[in-house]
Amino acid sequence: MCTTEQTFAWVGAIVVNVAFISIIAWGASTIWWVGFLISIVYTAILFGLARTVDKKSGWDVIAAAAAATSANNDGNMNESEESSDEGVEEVNETRNVVVAVAADPSVGGATTPSPWQRGVPRMLPGSRSVTTTSYSEPRMPVLANLLYGLFTLALGVTGYFLPMNLFSCYGGSTPSSTGHWSTDISTLPKSDVLRAWASSDQPHEWSYATFVYISNAGGGLNFTLFQGSDASGTYVQTLWLAMGGEPIHFPEIQNPSQFITTGTGWACFAGIDAMPSSNSNEQYPDAIPISKGSLVGCSNGTVVRTTDLTQYIFQGPYDFIVDDDTLWLKDYPPWSGDQTGTGTLIYSIDDYDRMEVQLQSTYSKSKSEQYETVEYSPRPLSYEDVETNDDNNYCWSKHSALAIVVSALPITLSSVLLWLKRKAPSSAITSYIGLSAAASFVYLAIVGKEHDVADFWGWWFSMSGALYLTILCDLTHCKRHIARYPLIWGVNVSALAFFVGMIFLLSIFEENMAWSWIVFNLFALIPLVIVGIGYNQVFLLVLCAVGWLMTTVKIASALAAVAAPAANVPIYFIALAISGLLIAGAGWWLNKNQDELGSVLRYHMERISISMRMFPEDDVELGEAAARDASNDMRRELTA
Numbered sequence: 159m160c161t162t163e164q165t166f167a168w169v170g171a172i173v174v175n176v177a178f179i180s181i182i183a184w185g186a187s188t189i190w191w192v193g194f195l196i197s198i199v200y201t202a203i204l205f206g207l208a209r210t211v212d213k214k215s216g217w218d219v220i221a222a223a224a225a226a227t228s229a230n231n232d233g234n235m236n237e238s239e240e241s242s243d244e245g246v247e248e249v250n251e252t253r254n255v256v257v258a259v260a261a262d263p264s265v266g267g268a269t270t271p272s273p274w275q276r277g278v279p280r281m282l283p284g285s286r287s288v289t290t291t292s293y294s295e296p297r298m299p300v301l302a303n304l305l306y307g308l309f310t311l312a313l314g315v316t317g318y319f320l321p322m323n324l325f326s327c328y329g330g331s332t333p334s335s336t337g338h339w340s341t342d343i344s345t346l347p348k349s350d351v352l353r354a355w356a357s358s359d360q361p362h363e364w365s366y367a368t369f370v371y372i373s374n375a376g377g378g379l380n381f382t383l384f385q386g387s388d389a390s391g392t393y394v395q396t397l398w399l400a401m402g403g404e405p406i407h408f409p410e411i412q413n414p415s416q417f418i419t420t421g422t423g424w425a426c427f428a429g430i431d432a433m434p435s436s437n438s439n440e441q442y443p444d445a446i447p448i449s450k451g452s453l454v455g456c457s458n459g460t461v462v463r464t465t466d467l468t469q470y471i472f473q474g475p476y477d478f479i480v481d482d483d484t485l486w487l488k489d490y491p492p493w494s495g496d497q498t499g500t501g502t503l504i505y506s507i508d509d510y511d512r513m514e515v516q517l518q519s520t521y522s523k524s525k526s527e528q529y530e531t532v533e534y535s536p537r538p539l540s541y542e543d544v545e546t547n548d549d550n551n552y553c554w555s556k557h558s559a560l561a562i563v564v565s566a567l568p569i570t571l572s573s574v575l576l577w578l579k580r581k582a583p584s585s586a587i588t589s590y591i592g593l594s595a596a597a598s599f600v601y602l603a604i605v606g607k608e609h610d611v612a613d614f615w616g617w618w619f620s621m622s623g624a625l626y627l628t629i630l631c632d633l634t635h636c637k638r639h640i641a642r643y644p645l646i647w648g649v650n651v652s653a654l655a656f657f658v659g660m661i662f663l664l665s666i667f668e669e670n671m672a673w674s675w676i677v678f679n680l681f682a683l684i685p686l687v688i689v690g691i692g693y694n695q696v697f698l699l700v701l702c703a704v705g706w707l708m709t710t711v712k713i714a715s716a717l718a719a720v721a722a723p724a725a726n727v728p729i730y731f732i733a734l735a736i737s738g739l740l741i742a743g744a745g746w747w748l749n750k751n752q753d754e755l756g757s758v759l760r761y762h763m764e765r766i767s768i769s770m771r772m773f774p775e776d777d778v779e780l781g782e783a784a785a786r787d788a789s790n791d792m793r794r795e796l797t798a
Contacts, residue, residue: 167301175308190323197316204312208305212580215299297643298582307584310572314595317564325557339491339501341519352481356504370417370425372459379459383425385414393668397429401459408462411455416478418485424510426456426485428475431467454487456510463513470515475505484508497521558603566596581641586648590626590655594618612662619659624685626652631693635767650697653686657701666712675712678705691752692759699748703741710737 178200182193297303343353369384381401387393388407397411416428431453452472455464465472473490480486489503504518570592577585601614630648633640660682661667664674683705690698714733718726748755764770 167304171301171304171308190319194316194319194323197312197319201309201312201316204305204309208302208309211299211302211305215302217296217298298580303582303584306576306580306582307588310569310576310585310588311591313572314565314569314592317568318561320564321557321560325553325560337497337499337521337523339497339499339503339519339521341502341504346518347482347484349481352479352486355477355479355481355486367417368415370419370427372419372423372425374423374459379423381425381457381459383414383417383427383457397427397455397462399457399459399462411453411464414455416476416487418478418480420456420480420483420485420510422483422510424456424458426454426478426507426510428472428478428487429453429455429464431464454485454507454513454515456485456507456513458510463510465507465513465515485510555603558599561599562596562603566592566599568592569595577641577644581644583643583647586630586644587651590622590648590651593622594655597622616659616662616665619655620663621659623652623654623656623659627656627689631689631763632767632769634693635764636769636773638773646695649689649693649695653689653695653698653701657682657686657705666708672716675709679709688759691748691756692763694752694756706741707737710734 182197182200184193298306341356343356346353346356369382371380371382373380379401381399384398384400385395386398386405387395388409395413397408397414398405399408400406410431411429412432414427414429417425418427419425429452431451451467452474453464453467454470454472454475455462457463473492475487475489477488478485485507487505487507489505491497491499491501491503499521502519506516506518507513508516569588573585573589573592576582577589597618598611598614601611627649630645630652634642634645660678664678666674666678683702686698686705687702689695690702710733711730714730717733718729721729
C-alpha cells in the first residue's frame with residue numbers, strides 16, 4: 159500500500175516533469191540548441207535534488223547497521239546450533255520440514271518473511287531445515303529513487319538532441335527550407351464553389367464515404383468501388399470493385415478513401431500502394447504501373463487507372479472536389495528536399511484515362527524569389543537518395559552510432575552505477591531502457607529506417623525480457639548481499655516487457671490463428687505464473703490474469719462468429735462469467751497454498767541457480783564482516 163509520502167512524491171514528480179517537458183519541447187521546436195541547453199539544466203537539477211534527498215535521509219547508514227546486526231545474530235545462532243546439535247536426535251533426511259519465522263514488528267509488521275529478504279525459511283524436500291533470521295532491507299526514499307530514475311532518463315534525452323539535429327535523415331529534423339506554398343485564386347476557373355474550396359483554411363481531411371456507386375443509364379456499366387478486408391485475418395482495408403458478380407480485389411491499393419464521382423462515368427479515390435506490381439490486376443492489364451507511396455486512382459468499371467508515382471508522389475491527398483468534370487484535390491508540402499515549408503498544394507486531374515496531374519500552386523523561398531512547378535509534384539526524397547538531404551549515404555548509420563554514444567550508453571552506465579553504489583530500485587528499469595535503446599540504434603544502423611521496426615520490437619522485448627527476468631531471478635539466490643529492491647523492480651519491468659513482446663511477436667490481435675493464442679498461453683502466461691508464485695510477485699500474476707481475460711474474449715469472439723447474431727451476448731456472458739469464476743477460484747487456491755508452493759518452486763530454482771555456484775558461501779561471511787566493519791566505523795565517527 160502506498161504511503162502518504164509515496165503518493166505525494168509520485169504526484170509531485172509527474173507535475174514537475176510535465177512542466178519541464180513542456181518548456182524543453184517549446185525550446186526544441188523554436189531553436190534546437192535552446193531546448194538542448196534547457197534539458198542540460200533540467201538534468202543537472204534532477205541529479206542535485208536526488209543527491210540532496212539521498213544524503214539527508216541517511217538510509218544507507220541504517221542499511222549498514224541492519225546488515226551488521228543480522229550478521230551478529232547469524233553468528234550467535236550458528237554457535238547455539240552447534241552446541242545443541244550434539245543432543246539432537248537424528249532426523250530423517252527425506253522428511254519435509256516447514257519452518258515459520260515471525261517477522262519483527264518493528265520492520266514492516268509482516269507475518270511471513272518476504273522471499274526477497276535474506277535468510278527466508280523454505281520447505282526443502284530431502285533435507286533438514288533450520289530456523290534462520292531475516293531482516294527487512296532498508297530502502298532508498300521514494301523521492302530520491304524517482305529523482306535518480308528521472309535523472310538517468312533525462313541524461314539520455316539530452317544526449318539524443320545531438321544526433322536528432324546534427325543528422326537530418328529524411329525529415330528527421332526541422333526542414334532547412336522555410337518556404338511557403340500558395341495558390342493564386344485568380345488563376346483558377348471562375349467557379350465560386352471551386353474558389354471558396356481553394357481558399358478554405360479548414361478542409362475536411364477525411365471522407366466518411368467508404369464506397370461510391372456509379373449508375374450509367376446511357377448504356378455504360380453500373381459498378382461500385384468500396385473498401386473492405388478479406389478473410390485473411392489481417393484486417394487491412396483494400397480496394398474492391400463490384401459489377402453485379404463476384405467483387406474484384408485490388409490488394410496492392412490499401413486504405414482507399416475520398417471516394418467521389420466525377421459525373422462522367424468515373425469514380426475517383428485516394429489510397430496507398432503497398433505492393434508494387436507491373437499491373438493493378440490481372441483482369442485490368444491496362445492499368446498504369448504503380449510504385450510504393452500515396453496515389454490517386456479512378457475507375458470507369460472497365461479499368462482502374464492510378465497516378466504514376468515515378469512522376470507524381472503525394473504526401474497525403476485529401477479534400478477531393480469535382481467541378482466541371484475536373485477532379486481537384488489538396489495535399490501537404492513535401493517533408494524533405496528543397497521545396498519544404500508551409501502552406502497547401504492544389505492539384506487537378508481532367509483526363510482520367512491518362513491520369514496526368516497538374517499542379518496549381520507555386521512555391522516561394524522568399525519575397526524576391528518565386529518559381530512555379532508545372533506538371534509534376536515536388537517529390538520527397540526516395541530512400542536511395544538520402545545523400546541529397548544529408549550529403550552522405552550513411553545518415554542513419556551515423557545518427558545511430560552517435561545516439562549510442564551520447565544517449566544509450568549514458569543511460570545504461572549511469573543506471574549500473576546507481577544500482578551498485580546507491581542501490582536505487584529505479585536503476586533496474588532504466589538499465590533495461592538503456593539496453594533497449596542501444597539495441598534499437600544498432601538495428602537502425604544496420605538495416606536502415608526504411609525497414610519496419612515492429613518485428614524488431616517483438617523479438618527484442620520477448621527475448622530480452624525473458625533473459626533479463628531470468629538473470630534477476632537467479633541473482634536472488636546469490637549468497638552475496640545484493641540489494642533486493644532493484645531486483646524486484648527489474649523483475650516486474652522485465653515481465654511486462656516479455657508480456658508485451660510476446661503479443662507483438664505472435665501478432666495475436668492481427669493474425670486470426672488459434673496456434674498463436676495457444677503459444678501465447680503456454681510460453682508466456684504459464685512461465686509468468688511460475689515466476690510470480692515462486693518469487694511472490696503479485697504483478698506477474700496480474701499480467702497472467704489479464705492474458706487469460708484476453709484469451710477468453712478471443713474464444714468468445716470465435717464462437718460468436720460462427721453462431722447466430724442473436725446468440726452473441728449470451729456467448730460473451732457465459733465465457734466471461736466462467737473465466738471470472740476460474741480466475742477468482744485460482745486466486746482463492748493460491749491464497750491458501752502459495753507459501754507452500756512457492757517454497758517448493760524456490761527450492762528447485764535455487765538448485766539450478768548459477769549465481770549460487772559462482773559465488774560460494776564464503777563470500778557471504780566476507781560481506782558480513784565488511785558490513786560490521788563499516789557499521790563500527792560509522793559509530794566511531796558519530797561518537798567522535
